[in-house]
Amino acid sequence: MYFLPLSCQDKVNPVKGEDVKREWLRRNEIVCICRGIPRKRFLEAIRQGAATLREINRAVGSGSGDCKGERCGPKIEALLHEWRRSEKNRT
Numbered sequence: 001m002y003f004l005p006l007s008c009q010d011k012v013n014p015v016k017g018e019d020v021k022r023e024w025l026r027r028n029e030i031v032c033i034c035r036g037i038p039r040k041r042f043l044e045a046i047r048q049g050a051a052t053l054r055e056i057n058r059a060v061g062s063g064s065g066d067c068k069g070e071r072c073g074p075k076i077e078a079l080l081h082e083w084r085r086s087e088k089n090r091t
């Protein structure tokens with residue numbers, strides 16, 4: 001269960017508040033369960049230039065837990081794919 005920071009809970013506009021809540025949950029979703037690494041850390045690594053699963057694992061520390069990346073590897077690949085697609089649309 002996630003708890004929102006107070007700054008997110010006191011939004012006056014309930015629709016906007018829901019968007020803030022949803023975005024906060026999305027950014028803090030745990031991608032690597034073994035190491036407890038949230039989605040935002042992976043996105044930071046990708047923004048800083050990590051372009052492959054191996055580079056991301058090295059930058060963030062994922063893939064070295066009990067499952068050796070079996071659970072988080074596909075999710076990281078999906079994040080990379082999503083990032084590349086959004087970058088293509090931006091140009």
Ligand code: FES
Pocket residue numbers: 031032033034035062063064065066067068069070071072073
């Ligand atoms: S979930 Fe990332 S190493 Fe297991």
